[in-house]
Amino acid sequence: MSTERNDPELVYLDNAATSWPKPPCVAEAMRRFLDKTGANPGRSGHRLSIAASRMVYSAREAIAELFNAPDPLRVAFGLNVTDSLNQALHGLLHPGQHVITSGMEHNSVMRPLRVLEARGVAMTVLPCAADGSLDPADVEAAIRPETRMIVVNHASNVCGTIQPLKPLGEIARRHNLLLLADTAQSAGAVPIDMQADLIDLLAFTGHKSLYGPTGTGGLVLGERVDEAELIPLRQGGTGSHSEHDEHPPFLPDLLESGTPNTVGLAGLGASVRWVLQKGVAAIRDEEQALVSPLLAGLQETPGVKVYGPGAGKGRTATISLNIEDMATSEAGLRLDEEFGILCRVGLHCAPAAHRTLGTFPAGALRFGLGIFNTPQDVTRVLAAVRILAGGR
């Protein structure tokens, strides 16, 4: 059995976990940084250190451009979206306050919130419709005098449902709350404009639809977030403010203690520029051109149940399904071993979302398509699913 992507046998459908392959420019940028620059950014004043700082800054600029962020210096890099969500939630929510979230969240939101809940932060988890969508009217109705934040998954990692952010942003502004968006599944795959969509805090991860390396992500802060109110998860060396024992109060240093993942950021900068050059709208169109026939073919297959929204505007290229009377673990193993199709089965770190879809605790099979999938991949997947669904 092959384990290499360039083997034509394999169909990689686990892009919702981590996209693969990456555009060649990503590894090239990482290699170039290691070979030619290497040094610590922002710590020293020599030419290689300044070159490293420039590389990191240019990755900030690429991210700011992608999301139409107000200022590259309000892009704070972190390890992944989990890290950045923890920073936003633990950094801004205090006992006595209230936070509103949805029944489609990933554990990277749900678990920090449950910890905060145990410390006295009240939380409301709003139920979503069967297709995973959240009604903004429910959000507004849940607001209390002590509500501080709305946090939502922009695109479901389970069934691809896109949650429009602007209506939530409008509510947040009307009631003087902050809107935090988990864009793990949407950044790079769905056009996002922080300012037009009224997003106050945008958490992203580099290794999914931004096509960057693992170990990269960040939090982008809108103008309504007062960094003086933000408690950093970590304190330490930043290369700035060195004459003080106290941690620097300004962004992004406030949130970036310790030497960053420079090699990863070199790759992320390259991948985001690649996404920008291709255009997020064009990427989305290309992916939807694969999603439509795949969804249609799955829906026509007897014994197959597909979850989430149908083809069209309100979904990403992530599809969840079950094959009647077949455990997802078995289906996943057979797809891998017999057909070379790699997907993810189970609960996808999102038990809340599976409860919403009615697939808890059995879970589902997830096909996460990416920009490097092809129409031939779709044909092969449909043929394999038909065999599994029919030939038992």
Place this chain on the structure above:
Amino acid sequence: MSADFAYILVYSTGQALRLEKLLLAAGVDCKPVPVPRHLSSDCGICLRIAPEDGEATQKVVAASGLDVPGLKE
């Protein structure tokens, strides 16, 4: 005393690189260098400019909205 260079101190490397872009765009030549010891004990970098560009630099800094410690001769 007429100095060879003037320096704009900043709080972070990010600010330095942001300001560098703005200055170059405004036609003010500058270079990120280690902060001279006599100006600060900070280990970071600052921007070095020609002394005669002080006024143009002040304008760019003011227009940038960046909160920086500012110009040192």
